[in-house]
Amino acid sequence: MFLVNYIKEIFGALKSLMVGMRRTLFYFTNHKQIITEQYPDNRATLKLADRFKGEVVMPHDENNEHRCTGCTACELACPNGTIKVVTKFDITPEGKKKKAIDKLVYHLELCTMCNLCITACPSDAIVMAQTFEHSVFDRNQLTKVLNKEGSKIMEGIE
Amino acid sequence: MWSFSEIANMIHTWLNDTFSPTLVTIIEMVIMGVLVISLFAVLGLILVIMERKVSAWMQIRLGPNRVGPKGIFQSAADTLKLLMKEAMTPNGADKFLFNFAPYLAIIVAMLLMAPIVFAKDFTMWDLNIGVLYVSAVSSLSVISILMAGWASNNKYSLLGAMRSGAQIVSYELSAGLAILTVVVLTGTLNLNEIILSQQNGWWIFKGHIPIIISFLIFIIAVTAETNRAPFDLAEAESELTAGFHTEYSGMKFALFFLAEYVNVFIVCAIGATLFLGGWMPFHIGNWEGFNHIMDYIPSSLWFFGKTFFLIFLIMWFRWTFPRLRIDQLLNLEWKYLLPISMVNLLIVTAMAILGWHF
Secondary structure, eight states: OHHHHHHHHHHHHHHHHHHHHHHHHHHHHOGGGOOOOOTTTTGGGOOOOTTOOOEEEOOOOTTSEEOOOOOOHHHHHOTTSOEEEEEEEEEOTTSOEEEEEEEEEEETTTOOOOOHHHHHOTTOOOEEEOOOOOOOSSGGGGEEEOSOTTOEEOTTOO | OOOHHHHHHHHHHHHHHHSOHHHHHHHHHHHHHHHHHHHHHHHHHHHHHHHHHHHHHHTTOOOOOSSSGGGTTHHHHHHHHHHHSOOOOOTTSOHHHHHHHHHHHHHHHHHHHTTOEEETTEESOOOTTHHHHHHHHHTTHHHHHHHHHHHTTOHHHHHHHHHHHHHHHHHHHHHHHHHHHHHHHHOOOOHHHHHHTTTTSOHHHHTHHHHHHHHHHHHHHHHHHTTOTTSGGGTOHHHHTTGGGTTOOHHHHHHHHHHHHHHHHHHHHHHHHHHSOTTOOOOOTTOHHHHHHHHHSOHHHHHHHHHHHHHHHHHHHHTTSOOOOHHHHHHIIIIIIHHHHHHHHHHHHHHHHHTOOO
């Protein structure tokens, strides 16, 4: 019985080694599988994974309108104070006061790309962009205002 | 036809006609030395770039691709860098042993070049105990590793060297027994005669399953003896930083590196000589046409082709298998390889006596 197990073990080991070697031989002979991106050379055609998290941006449509209601959910969700929402009160045509954002300040130098603000946002106003060339000479340039100049909230977003 | 043996004979006769016999011997020695050193340099460059490319392709990477077309001059650039760097000696080190160890490693590798048959009738030293010489001298390399580890005055170096000692001493056994199976079949220790005995077929084909088993054992054992992954406990980057050559830099490190690659070449050359017929072309039974075509390929190409195939095999192992633990390493040798190779040797001896091989 011992001898049977001994021989079985040897053949099992050889078989598992062969499986691994077949895999590496496949990669060795199929160069199309290579996943290396030659980054500065292929900047124009660079394809990043969908899940890549580069920085937080706020998409605007063609009428310069965004979806942010100024609820500060992102500010509360942020673990290290990267996002600061500065709110103001708009006067609606009916004469009521309505909360809106004045500025959404985003400190890229603090951001850890944890994605919590994006999941916290109830109206999908902010998303992660796929840009990653963030280096600048002055730290102040990393503090960004996400909503564009003179933008306002889209119709029908509460 | 230009062949290595004819060129060597031409030079030999020309030298004999021009100079006195003593001078001829000295000149030939110098030529040999220069040839061995240049072979070392070329082998180092080729094997390093080969390893880097093979590893890259097996790990779905591109590998070096900037210096020269497809990066083929990368290893030359690396060598230049290593030559420029300062070779430091740590303060607490044993200065003499520390500086001597890399040279010992390279000397052992050079000594091993002597009996290898590179092409038909082309060998430096056709000695009648070639196999014994190779297995005896190759075990000296452990001394250089232990010397380097001890002299470095660094616990990681010493640990790496000790592991390497245990490993090389134990794997020498099964490598020796695997070599013995071929010696038993041929009845000679002369590498040239071993090659000539494979005229009608390489031993791996003639020797049936027992020789295939001993070939596998040989490959496993020499992988361990040359300290390459999956048996690279001696240098284990992730555990011991670099093992015995942690403290080395510049050209002294490069010598260790070179010695490792040349050792890989030598064990593969020995494996090709013993099991794959050295420079013997590939023949199939009575297919006259096919055999004639095979004879047209120069014998040196056959030898280097087989050797590089085995080197590729060893690189393939390195980039596929995970590293063994020290207890697994010794288990593999003492519980599996050694008993199997002993039984195997017995079977091969019976085969040789009863004439069961072709």
